[in-house]
Amino acid sequence: MIIFWHRRDLRINDNIGLAKAYTRDKKVIGVFCLDPNILNRDDIAPARVKYLLGCLEALKTKYQKLGSDLLIFHNTPEEIIPSLAEKLKADAVYWNLDVEPFSRHRDKNVSQALKEKSIETQTFWDQLLHSPGEILSKSNQTAYTVYTPFWRNWEAQPKSSPVDSPQQLTGLNDLEKTIVKELGTINIPSLNDLGFPWDADLPLSPGEESALERLEYFCQSLIYNYECDRNYPFLDGTSQLSAALKFGAISVRTIWKKSQAELTNCNSDEARENIIAWQKEIAWREFYQHCLYFFPQLAEGAYREQFKQFPWENDEKKFQAWCEGKTGYPIVDAAMRQLNETGWMHNRCRMIVASFLTKDLIIDWRWGEKYFMQKLYDGDLAANNGGWQWSASSGMDPKPLRIFNPASQAQKFDPEAEYIRTWLPEIRHLDTKDLVTGKISPLEASSCGYPLPIVDHSQQQREFKRLYQLVKG
Numbered sequence: 486m487i488i489f490w491h492r493r494d495l496r497i498n499d500n501i502g503l504a505k506a507y508t509r510d511k512k513v514i515g516v517f518c519l520d521p522n523i524l525n526r527d528d529i530a531p532a533r534v535k536y537l538l539g540c541l542e543a544l545k546t547k548y549q550k551l552g553s554d555l556l557i558f559h560n561t562p563e564e565i566i567p568s569l570a571e572k573l574k575a576d577a578v579y580w581n582l583d584v585e586p587f588s589r590h591r592d593k594n595v596s597q598a599l600k601e602k603s604i605e606t607q608t609f610w611d612q613l614l615h616s617p618g619e620i621l622s623k624s625n626q627t628a629y630t631v632y633t634p635f636w637r638n639w640e641a642q643p644k645s646s647p648v649d650s651p652q653q654l655t656g657l658n659d660l661e662k663t664i665v666k667e668l669g670t671i672n673i674p675s676l677n678d679l680g681f682p683w684d685a686d687l688p689l690s691p692g693e694e695s696a697l698e699r700l701e702y703f704c705q706s707l708i709y710n711y712e713c714d715r716n717y718p719f720l721d722g723t724s725q726l727s728a729a730l731k732f733g734a735i736s737v738r739t740i741w742k743k744s745q746a747e748l749t750n751c752n753s754d755e756a757r758e759n760i761i762a763w764q765k766e767i768a769w770r771e772f773y774q775h776c777l778y779f780f781p782q783l784a785e786g787a788y789r790e791q792f793k794q795f796p797w798e799n800d801e802k803k804f805q806a807w808c809e810g811k812t813g814y815p816i817v818d819a820a821m822r823q824l825n826e827t828g829w830m831h832n833r834c835r836m837i838v839a840s841f842l843t844k845d846l847i848i849d850w851r852w853g854e855k856y857f858m859q860k861l862y863d864g865d866l867a868a869n870n871g872g873w874q875w876s877a878s879s880g881m882d883p884k885p886l887r888i889f890n891p892a893s894q895a896q897k898f899d900p901e902a903e904y905i906r907t908w909l910p911e912i913r914h915l916d917t918k919d920l921v922t923g924k925i926s927p928l929e930a931s932s933c934g935y936p937l938p939i940v941d942h943s944q945q946q947r948e949f950k951r952l953y954q955l956v957k958g
Contacts, residue, residue, distance in 0.1 A: 486510060486512045486513075486514065486573060486574070486575045486576060487506040487509060487510045487512065487513045487514070487575065487576060487577055487578075487579055488513075488514050488516055488566070488569060488570055488573070488575045488577075488578045488579070489502060489503050489506045489513050489514065489515050489516065489578075489579050489580065490516050490517075490518075490562065490566055490578060490579070490580040490595075491515055491516065491517045491544070491555070491580075492517075492580065492581065492583060492588070492733075493581070493583055493612055493731070493732055493733045494581045494611055494612065494733035495517075495537075495540040495541065495543075495544050495693075495732050495733050495734050496544065496547075496693040496696075496733055496734055496735065496736065497544070497547045497548070497551070497650055497651060497693065498647075498650045498693060498736070498739070499647035499648055499650065499736035499738055499739050500581070500611060500648070500650070500733075500736065501581060501609045501610070501611040501648055502579045502580055502581040502607070502608070502609045502611055503515075503579070503650075503651065504648040504649055504650065504651070505579060505607065505609060506577075506579040506607075507651040507654070509576075509577075510576065511651075511653065511654060511655050512553075512654070512655040512656075513553060513651065513654050513655075514553055514554065514556060514573070514575075514656070514657060515544070515545075515548050515553065515554065515555035515556065516555070516556045516558070516565070516566065516569065517541060517544075517555060517556070517557055517558075518558050518559075518560060518561065518562045518565055518566070519557065519558065519559045519560075519674070519679070520560075520561050520562060520591075521559070521560070521561065522561055522587075522591075523587075524679060527855075527859070528855050528858040528859050529681075529858075529859070530828060530858065530859055530860050530861055530862060530864055531676065531681035531682060531683035531828075532683050532685070532687060532827075532828025532829075532860065532861070532862035533728075533828070533861065533862045533863070533864055534676060534679060534681045534683075535676050535681070535683050535687060535691075535862070536687055536689075536691045536728050536732065536862045536863075537691075537732060538673060538674070538675075538676065538691070539687075539690065539691025539692060540691045540692055540693075540732050540734050541555070541557065541673050542673055542691070542692070543691060543692030543693060543694065543695075543734075544692075544693070545557075545673065547693070548654070551651055551652070551653055551654040552653055552654045552655060552656055553654035553655065553656040553657075554656055554657065556569075556665055556670045557670060557671050557672070557673055558668070558669055558670055558671065559669070559671055559674070560669060562591060562595050563591065563594050563595055563598060565668065565669075566578060566595050566598075566599070567595065567598040567599050567601075567602055567604070568668060569665065569668055570599060570602070570604045571602050571604065572664050572668065573657075573661055573664060573665070575604065576605065577604065577605035577606065577607055578595075578599055578604060578605070578606050578607075579606075579607045579608070579609075580592070580606075580608055580609075581608070581609050581610065581611035581612065581733075582608050582609065582610050582611070582612075582616075583612065584612075584613075584617065584774045584775075584777050584778040584867060585777065585784070585866050585867070586777075586781040586784050589781075592608070596608075611733070611736070612730075612733060612737065612774070613737065613771055613774060613775075614639075614644050614645065614737055614738065614741055614767075614771060615639060615642060615644075615771065617774075617775055617778040617779065619642070620635060620638050620639050620642065620775065621638075622634070623638065628775060628776070628778075628779035628780070629772070629775070630776070630780075630788075630881045631881060631882075632768075632769065632772050632881070635768070635772050635775070636765060636768045636772070639768050639771065639772075640764070640768065644738070644741050644742075644745075645738055646738065646742065647736060647738045647739050647742055648738075683828070685826060685827060685828065687728075687828065687862055688725055688728075688827060688828070688829045688862070689725050689726070689728055689729065691734065692734055693734050693735065695729075695734070696726060696729035696734045696735035697735060697739075699724070699725055699726060699729070700724070700726060700735060700739070700740060700743055701743075703724045703725070703726070704743050704744070704746075704747050707721065707722060707723075707724070708724075708744075708747060708759060708760055708763055709751075709755075709756050709759050709760075710722065710759060711723075711759045711760070711762055711763050712758055712759045712762040713759075715762075715832070715833075716833050716898050717833070717898055717899070717904075718820070718823075718831035718833055718834050718898065718899060718904040719899060719901075719903035719904040719907065723831070723832065724763065726740065727863035727865070727868075728862050728863035730770065730865075731863050731864070731865045737767065737771075740767065741764075741767065744760055744763060744764050744767070747760050748760045748761070748764075769871075770867075770868055772871070773867040773868050773870070773871030773872075774867040774868075776867070776871060776881060777866065777867040777870065777871075783870055783871075783874070783880075784866060784870060786851070787874065787877075787879035787880070788874055788879060788880045788881055789878075789879050789880070789885070791956045791957060791958065792877070792878070792879035792956060794956065795849075795879070795952065795956050796952055796955075796956075797847055797848055797849040798846070798847040798848065799847075799848050799849055799852070800846065800848065803846045803848065803939055803940070804842075804846070804848050804852055806936070806939050807821065807838070807841070807842055807846060807848070807853075808821065808825075808856055809821070809825075810822040810825065810908075810909075811936045811939075812841070812846075812936070812938065812939050812940075813923070813925075813930070813935070813936045813937045813938035813939055814841065814891045814892075814923050814938060814942075815895065815902075815905045815909055815912065815920050815921070815923055815925075816834070816837055816891050816892075816894060816895035816899060816904075816905060816921070816923070817837060817838050817841045817891055818908075818909060819834075819904055819905045819907070819908035819909050820834035820835075820837060820838045820908075821838060822908040822909065823907075823908050824857070824860050824861070825860060826908075828860060828861060828862035829861065829862055829863065830857075830861070831904075833894075833898055834904075835857075835872060836872070836876055836889060837889050837891060837894050838853075839853055839872065839873055839876035839877070840876050840887070840888060840889035841889070841891060843876060843877040843878075843949075844888045844889070844945065844946065844949045845891075845940050845942055845945045845946070845949075846939075846940060846945070847945065847948065847949055847952070850873045850874065850876065850877035850879060851873075853873060854869055854870060854873040857869055857873070875887075878953065886950070886953060888946055888949065888950075890942060890946075891923060891942065892921065892922045892923050892924075892942070895920075895921040895922070895923070896921045896922065899921060900917075900921065901917055902917045902920035902921050905920045905921070906920070909935070911933045911934055911935055912925065912929075912930075912933050912935050915929060915933070923938065925937075
């Protein structure tokens with residue numbers, strides 16, 4: 486018997502660790518731990534837990550159709566995995582690795598506990614096309630800290646194909662079922678059971694089938710206009726697969742193979758450019774995961790040394806206004822309302838609101854990073870941290886001083902105020918020009934119950950530049 490410990494790979498198909506387990510023994514038992522050390526943290530989004538639970542439901546159904554089962558425990562893996570393996574007399578425990586500092590520390594503890602019980606462990610890299618250490622600087626064989634050379638090297642390397650999936654599994658016998666019941670296996674709980682109320686629908690339904698359907702739809706229609714359409718938040722122009730990748734409801738190898746097939750079959754330079762633009766986003770995701778693996782301190786603070794002591798103003802009232810979408814800047818407020826109501830925000834808007842928080846409000850990017858993780862259903866530590874540090878000028882960027890003008894961004898990427906009107910119904914009747922420039926008169930703002938701008942962009946831009954030069958030295 487092999488125990489396969491699921492974490493960020495909530496699928497049966499194209500799962501390297503699961504495929505390896507199946508090759509060795511047809512009796513494979515899936516396990517997932519609803520870890521209180523994660524669920525009790527203060528940066529967990531109810532929407533993300535809802536997506537997780539939906540993925541677990543779909544995965545459990547898949548296991549049962551194959552003849553086995555997915556065991557769910559509401560306990561720590563350090564407690565459950567070694568005990569379960571010992572009591573079931575498992576030959577080995579298999580799992581796929583993760584880049585996050587918490588996960589690496591947890592896995593080390595579980596490995597040690599299994600070793601003490603003389604139980605074999607096998608681990609694999611599954612969530613990346615290239616595992617950490619495969620893509621290194623050609624000059625000195627160190628990890629890249631700049632995306633463009635990483636992309637050039639990464640893109641040039643051959644990619645693994647999807648792996649075969651289990652066709653039939655053997656489940657637990659009656660005695661073994663009694664054992665796992667005594668260890669505390671549970672039914673998949675509801676959101677309310679876990680204390681995470683969330684009534685809104687998710688942007689993408691949980692589970693492997695939904696992710697594969699979205700991939701097919703995206704590659705059949707949206708990908709050919711991706712390079713342009715991805716920037717317009719009022720359009721359905723992105724893959725919407727970020728949550729599926731975060732939880733491994735779909736494999737990155739499956740995604741890459743599909744993108745390569747579209748690249749091979751496309752018949753114009755324009756189509757080719759659009760597909761490559763999407764592939765570069767896949768590489769961005771891997772770049773940030775490699776960065777987090779080699780520089781785990783990123784999870785705690787700035788990459789740039791001088792930014793570790795940046796004199797943030799950290800005004801609590803302004804931060805609250807930003808969180809609630811009440812800054813008086815329509816494009817910023819629309820984006821924050823979208824986040825709060827749906828658990829998701831368009832990537833162009835993520836950059837706009839992050840720049841506004843750090844460059845206009847001069848508030849520590851870690852406040853925004855944490856708030857995003859408290860709301861995003863696709864919240865991923867590496868991608869979220871990388872994006873926030875990019876926006877704050879504290880991260881891995883050869884041209885770090887970048888400030889977005891909210892009005893310019895709205896005029897360029899929401900020219901008819903379609904996005905703004907969707908999320909700010911109280912001012913949707915106002916002139917488009919006023920909505921995209923943010924120049925709403927005090928009288929109109931008052932009559933609509935909409936706030937006046939809480940800061941002056943031009944003034945705050947100058948102040949941030951002044952502080953930036955101080956810390957830059």
